[in-house]
Structure formats: structure tokens, C-alpha cells
Amino acid sequence: MNDRPVYVTRPYLPPLEELLPHLREIWEGRVLTNGGPFHQRLEQALAEYLNVKYISLFNNATIALLTSLQAMRVTGDVITTPYSFVATAHSLLWNNLNPVFVDIDRETLNIDPSRIDKAVTKETSAILPVHCYGNPCDVVRIQEIADFYNLRVIYDAAHAFGVAGPGGSILQYGDLSVLSFHATKVFNTFEGGAIVSQSEKMKKHIDHLRNFGFVDEVTVVAAGINGKMSEFNAALGCVQIRHIDAAIRRRRDIEERYRTELRAVKGIRLLNPSDNYSGNHSYFPILINDDYQISRDALYERLRSNGIMARRYFFPLISNIPMYRGFPSADIANLPVANEISARVICLPIYPDLQSADQGRIIRIVAGD
Numbered sequence: 558m559n560d561r562p563v564y565v566t567r568p569y570l571p572p573l574e575e576l577l578p579h580l581r582e583i584w585e586g587r588v589l590t591n592g593g594p595f596h597q598r599l600e601q602a603l604a605e606y607l608n609v610k611y612i613s614l615f616n617n618a619t620i621a622l623l624t625s626l627q628a629m630r631v632t633g634d635v636i637t638t639p640y641s642f643v644a645t646a647h648s649l650l651w652n653n654l655n656p657v658f659v660d661i662d663r664e665t666l667n668i669d670p671s672r673i674d675k676a677v678t679k680e681t682s683a684i685l686p687v688h689c690y691g692n693p694c695d696v697v698r699i700q701e702i703a704d705f706y707n708l709r710v711i712y713d714a715a716h717a718f719g720v721a722g723p724g725g726s727i728l729q730y731g732d733l734s735v736l737s738f739h740a741t742k743v744f745n746t747f748e749g750g751a752i753v754s755q756s757e758k759m760k761k762h763i764d765h766l767r768n769f770g771f772v773d774e775v776t777v778v779a780a781g782i783n784g785k786m787s788e789f790n791a792a793l794g795c796v797q798i799r800h801i802d803a804a805i806r807r808r809r810d811i812e813e814r815y816r817t818e819l820r821a822v823k824g825i826r827l828l829n830p831s832d833n834y835s836g837n838h839s840y841f842p843i844l845i846n847d848d849y850q851i852s853r854d855a856l857y858e859r860l861r862s863n864g865i866m867a868r869r870y871f872f873p874l875i876s877n878i879p880m881y882r883g884f885p886s887a888d889i890a891n892l893p894v895a896n897e898i899s900a901r902v903i904c905l906p907i908y909p910d911l912q913s914a915d916q917g918r919i920i921r922i923v924a925g926d
């Protein structure tokens with residue numbers, strides 16, 4: 558085997574020449590961070606691109622999640638999904654909040670709204686759902702439940718960059734939505750993230766929390782954090798955004814080919830994308846059923862031994878990781894669907910410059926030819 562390894566994702570980068578003039582501007586202006594000109598330009602460009610009113614850039618999505626929970630003054634129990642990246646639940650532990658895991662829906666792999674009611678306690682103050690793989694949660698139903706019990710809703714929208722339906726951006730739902738611009742995500746600034754909020758007052762509050770709680774030179778209103786995005790990352794974002802539509806189109810074509818060529822493979826289930834929303838094609842999960850020729854882990858090993866570094870996102874389930882196992886809601890009997898999906902899933906490589914021959918190789922291995 559002398560093919561080079563193919564990873565589950567390969568960060569998208571713009572032509573370096575497009576970044577250089579921006580870097581020169583930074584070098585000459587000597588404004589490196591603290592809401593400089595590129596920070597302002599990127600906030601505005603993203604607000605326009607994403608079609609949202611209020612967005613606050615962050616140095617990464619994890620700090621943005623921590624800040625969101627502080628901004629909404631979330632306390633006690635928080636209802637969330639076990640089927641996500643660990644940062645979702647970690648943001649709760651870092652705020653001394655108790656995660657309450659609710660099982661996922663078998664079709665969308667997002668939190669199952671019909672199970673949220675039963676998980677609400679006197680201590681519940683918020684719901685932290687995830688738009689898993691960029692597939693929208695049932696935002697309308699979740700808001701109804703939140704309104705009934707007077708709960709805040711903070712979406713971990715790390716996968717949901719650019720996802721929009723007839724009513725507009727998915728990011729307009731809930732109180733806040735958190736985006737990630739990590740290298741592995743659809744839109745990247747190397748490291749980065751953002752919070753989308755729904756009022757100018759809340760955006761201001763978030764901006765203060767992001768900068769240690771400073772309102773002006775001498776006034777500190779909260780025990781804030783350092784969540785600022787540097788000018789370097791913001792300048793990169795200003796260039797990346799010129800290419801994002803083309804990058805998403807490439808992803809869409811790759812997904813299309815996977816769907817066409819894997820549709821008929823016995824024992825594999827593909828997720829059905831939402832009819833109402835245009836996705837961002839950020840992940841391509843396949844579910845390995847019992848009637849597939851080998852086990853999920855055997856396929857995973859077979860891919861790896863052929864240089865295809867597919868990933869079992871999300872395995873292990875957050876609720877099965879040691880620091881979460883002790884929470885009552887982490888019981889496997891409470892989360893049958895999430896446990897099953899986590900044992901069946903493999904995410905196949907999908908990224909704008911995935912080579913056609915490499916994708917062909919992946920398809921042949923999965924199809925068992």
C-alpha cells in the first residue's frame with residue numbers, strides 16, 4: 558500500500574497570495590487583537606453571509622460555549638445530547654452545571670424533543686442541543702418546550718455554519734447559537750468561533766464577557782474571560798469567506814457521489830438530509846447495520862489499513878466517558894438510540910479537495926468489492 562493516507566477531513570485553505578496583503582496591513586498597523594479592523598470586518602462579513610443580526614467572534618467555540626452559559630446565567634441542570642463532541646458537555650462541567658442527557662432521534666441523530674419533558678426538573682434552567690452534522694434540530698418543538706418550562710435554549714451550532722431554510726438561518730433559533738471555526742470545520746480561521754445572539758443588548762453583554770468583563774478602560778462589570786479572536790485569525794476569515802460557497806459546492810458533489818454509489822450497498826444506512834434546509838455537507842456518516850458483511854469496527858480497521866482514516870464520530874458516547882458515567886441520565890437504559898448509533902457510525906472523508914480516485918477507493922472498500 559503506497560497511497561498517501563486520506564483523513565476524514567483536510568482543512569480548506571485559500572491561496573496564500575490572497576492573505577499576504579492582509580498580513581502586511583497587520584504588520585504595518587500593529588493592531589494585533591482587541592477588536593481591531595479585521596475583527597470588525599469579519600464580524601460584519603459573517604453577519605451578512607449567515608444572514609444574522611448579532612454575532613460576536615471568539616477564539617474558539619469551547620470558550621464561546623462557556624461564555625454563552627454565563628451570558629444566559631444558566632444554573633443547575635441543563636438538558637443536552639450525549640451524541641456530540643465532548644466540548645458540548647465539558648462546557649457544562651466547567652460552569653459547575655449538571656448535564657442531563659436525553660436520547661436522540663433515530664432519523665436526525667439530534668436530541669429527541671419528545672423525551673425532553675420527562676427530563677425537566679425543578680433545577681432545570683436550559684437546553685443545550687446540537688445540530689449534529691449540520692442537520693437542524695426540531696427548533697420549533699424545542700422552543701415550545703422551552704417556553705412552557707421557562708428554559709433558555711443555547712444551540713451548539715459548531716456543525717451548522719451556513720445551514721438555512723425557507724425561514725432563514727438555523728442560527729436565529731434559540732437564545733444563542735455557538736459556531737466553531739476550528740481547522741476541521743466547514744469554515745475555518747485555524748482556531749475560532751462565534752456566538753450568534755438575538756438582541757443588541759445581549760451582543761454587548763457577550764462582547765464584555767469576552768474581554769474580561771471590561772466595558773471601558775476602568776469599568777469591569779463581570780468576571781469575564783479572554784475569548785478574543787486575534788487579527789491574524791480574523792484576516793484569514795476575511796479571505797476564507799470569499800471561497801466558502803465554492804468549498805460547500807465541492808462538498809455537496811462529493812456527498813452526491815457517495816449517496817449514488819453507496820445507496821445500494823446491503824447493510825448500510827445513510828441519513829436522509831432535511832428537505833427544508835440546505836445543508837453544508839460537513840460530514841458524511843454511514844450507519845453499519847447487522848446485515849452488513851463485517852462489523853463496524855472491522856470496516857473501520859479495513860479502511861485504516863488501506864490508508865483511509867475514517868472516524869467513528871461520535872464514539873465513545875459522551876455519557877460513556879468516565880467523568881459523565883456517574884450522572885443518573887448517563888445510564889445506557891436511558892439512551893438506547895444514542896448507544897446504538899454510536900456503535901454503528903463511521904464518518905467517511907469529505908472535504909473540498911478530496912481526490913476523485915481516493916473517493917473511488919473509499920467507495921470500493923465500503924462496498925466490499
Ligand SMILES: *Cc1c(COP(=O)(O)O)cnc(C)c1O
Nearest residue numbers: 617618619642644645715737739
Ligand atoms: C468542534 C466542536 C466543538 C468545539 O469547537 P472548538 O472551536 O474546537 O472549541 C464543540 N461542539 C461541537 C459539536 C464540535 O463539533
